[in-house]
Amino acid sequence: MSKEKPSIPKGTRDFGPATVVKRNYIFGVIKRTFEKFGYLPLETPAMEQLSVLTGKYGDEGDQLIFKILNSGDFLAKTKPEDIEEGYKHLTRKISEKALRYDLTVPFARYVVMNRNEISFPFKRYQIQPVWRADRPQKGRYREFYQCDADVVGTNSLLCEAEIVQMINEVLTTLGLSDFTIKINHRGVLAGIAEAIGEKGREGDICVAIDKLDKIGQEGVRKELLERGISEGAVQKLEPLYTLEGNNEQILDQLQALLGDTDEGQRGLKDLREVWQYLKSLDSQALSAQNLSEQSRLLLDVTLARGLSYYTGCIFEVKVNNVSMGSISGGGRYDNLTGMFGLPGVSGVGFSFGVDRIYDVLEELGLFPSSSQVGTKALIVQFDKASERYGLPVLQKLRDAGIASELYPEAAKLKKQMGYADQKNIPYVILIGSEEMATGKLKLRNMEQGEQQDLTVEEIISTLK
């Protein structure tokens, strides 16, 4: 092998300065909103014990966890028989750590480890990358950021209502107006399964009906039958796809259908309570009208979500009229900490997918110019004398809060001007012998190509 061309792993990306600036704008909006609702920041390690992560995301999820090979002689404890027992067995022998798959499970782990120091309800937000050994696709990366907000230690459905409020606030602040917050409840799904005579089969039913908008009613029917749901049950299920009316009317219809199932009862009661809270909060999610949906908050009985730890309300957010999957999702999990030996702590949370939001804002041209930062003025120098003269000027500009730089060498003017041009610096200040003599510096406006002779103070007041 001769010179090796450098590369980065599949599904990962470098972020150039322009991209980071825009991403930070999104992070900023999300952070400010979370903090406004009383959530505090938390960070956890990039890697967790493998045992903390396995079994929390289902079999599919376990396969997508990036495992970290034990350091040193990772084969020291293995025997030839271990290989024959298959990769799952072998994995436990050679890997004890893994990259985090999401932020919710590490959060639950943190809560359990710090249960005595935390006062409940505990509200935290967390913005960090997560890793999935998935095959990359549009909007799907192997390393991506999640922005989670969770609250544990209360069953109150005010939390669910506030999640709706936060989603609405973040997305509208980012300039999005046509999006749908879908909400459903695991209890409703369980109640449906029971009401159609397939109690306990909601898992299979969910996976199938979740695809309704993609593969259509016939496709779902086929998949349900393949999964062993009876013909009669499928027929009873199908009227649910096309429930008519607004959210409250749908709730009433569901009441009639599932009212006598315990789980259905529980789900509907929760959902009604969420609506009640949102009404009292005068929520925009109830009042705002979308272009493409009748309501921004939409009760959708076909929303299922894969993660197996959800037990109550579940959410998913879709921006309408863009080619992008969901940009946010979450739900209530009653027993996540129970897996780590702390039962009886209910939690609810959700997550924004920044990478997807970025792509959506880019597609819709919604990044404001104010989200661009950069140098405002470049001081051009001709020689040592002008550099010496320029240094205090530079400091004065910075003291005045003006982002500025002095070109660090007496390069050709063409080169220095070109530098300003390329970095999109709007003003250039020229300090030559004439300027030093008069104290009037040349301020050149790079967009208009005009320049005027001004004192440092005049320049500062112009640029401020």
Next chain:
RNA sequence: GUGGUUGUAGCUCAGUCGGUUAGAGCACCAGAUUGUGAUUCUGGGGGUCGUGGGUUCGAGCCCCAUCUUCCACCCCA
């Protein structure tokens, strides 16, 4: 994990049936212009054709493997 797709200059892409020295635009560098960028003109540098094998007198082009890209599925932010 399954099926397909992509890779040629820093970037976007041409490249005929397998045939001599692989091209263009943009970008970059230098000069025209010793105190003025973006515009104009002139010149210049830059390629192991993703990588490794194979077929052939001869491969950017055909075959195999591998990596990467994008897409569909599974699943998901």
